[in-house]
Amino acid sequence: MNKLLIAMLAVAGLGLAGSAVAADAAAGKEKAAMCAACHGADGNTPLMPEYPKLAGQPADYLEKALRDYKSGKRKNPLMAPMAQTLSKKDIKDVAAYYANLKGDLTVKY
Amino acid sequence: MTLRNLTTVGLFTALAALAMPSYAEGDAAAGKGKTAMCAGCHGIAGFRTAYPETYHVPKLGGQNAGYIVSALKAYKVGDRSHPTMKAIAASLTDQDMADLAAYYSAAGK
Numbered sequence: 001m002n003k004l005l006i007a008m009l010a011v012a013g014l015g016l017a018g019s020a021v022a023a024d025a026a027a028g029k030e031k032a033a034m035c036a037a038c039h040g041a042d043g044n045t046p047l048m049p050e051y052p053k054l055a056g057q058p059a060d061y062l063e064k065a066l067r068d069y070k071s072g073k074r075k076n077p078l079m080a081p082m083a084q085t086l087s088k089k090d091i092k093d094v095a096a097y098y099a100n101l102k103g104d105l106t107v108k109y
Numbered sequence: 110m111t112l113r114n115l116t117t118v119g120l121f122t123a124l125a126a127l128a129m130p131s132y133a134e135g136d137a138a139a140g141k142g143k144t145a146m147c148a149g150c151h152g153i154a155g156f157r158t159a160y161p162e163t164y165h166v167p168k169l170g171g172q173n174a175g176y177i178v179s180a181l182k183a184y185k186v187g188d189r190s191h192p193t194m195k196a197i198a199a200s201l202t203d204q205d206m207a208d209l210a211a212y213y214s215a216a217g218k
Contacts, residue, residue, distance in 0.1 A: 049175030058165030068190075075188040108170025108213055109144075109152035 023059065028097030031090050034082060035098075044103030055103025062095035133203045135174060135211025143205055144212065146197050161192070169213040177210035 035054070038047045043055035054062065068074035069083035070091075086094065150156050150166050158166050169177065183189040184198035201209070 046173060046176075049173050050179045051173065052176040052180075053172055057167055060164035061167045064162065064164045073190055075183070104171030104216065105168040106170035106216075107152065107154045107168050109148050 023092040023096035025093065025096040025100050028090075028093030028095070031086070031094050032097050034085075035094065038078070042103065043098045043101045044105075053103055053105055054098040055101035056105040057099060059092075059095040059099035062098055063091050066091045066095065133207035135178075135207035135209075137208070137211040137215050140208035140210070140212030143209055146200075147209065147213075150193075158191070158193070171216055172214055174207075174210035174214035177213055178206045181206045181209070 032043075035043075038051050039054050040046050044053050046053060065074065066083050066086060069076060069079040070086065072080065083091075144152070147169070150158065151169050156166050157163050180189065181198045181201060184191065184194045185201070187195070189195075198206075
């Protein structure tokens with residue numbers, strides 16, 4: 001009985017942990033409005049050649065980039081203030097949104 | 110055209126040349142020969158870097174050349190901190206960076 005209870009609690013705990021970090025690409029689309037001005041409405045047509053295309057880039061890479069901009073580990077005067085406005089959930093959502101878009105990016109050997 | 114006009118045109122041309130950013134011109138063919146350090150991670154679909162954090166490495170194929178150069182320079186000067194990328198970028202000249210950027214930014218695999 002105790003084991004069953006522990007198992008049920010563990011499953012419930014996993015469920016909670018999962019929902020806390022789950023990315024929502026649809027929500028990310030709304031939050032990406034401020035990104036579009038520079039990275040392009042489609043995430044594939046940046047305003048300047050020095051700005052990266054984001055569409056199709058892996059979500060965990062985009063999350064890492066935004067986390068590092070936010071913490072200051074990655075230094076960029078344009079991206080630092082943008083990332084400051086994003087919560088952990090925002091970062092997950094925006095990353096999921098851009099990762100799901102199709103663009104020019106490929107794995108090139 | 111009078112001599113005076115010619116002088117004016119000449120001055121404007123010289124000023125325009127000075128105002129251009131001093132980026133090295135990239136040679137995609139030369140860049141292809143310099144990818145040995147890149148391909149082991151960026152050339153493999155789904156590859157994850159394992160240190161210091163685990164996440165997918167970014168796709169480089171089709172990325173903006175200007176961004177690739179700025180990313181490599183950011184690693185070289187310490188504005189980005191991935192240890193492997195720092196070491197690799199430190200070994201690259203401006204010409205190497207421009208060549209690699211020209212190679213990866215071109216479409217295709």
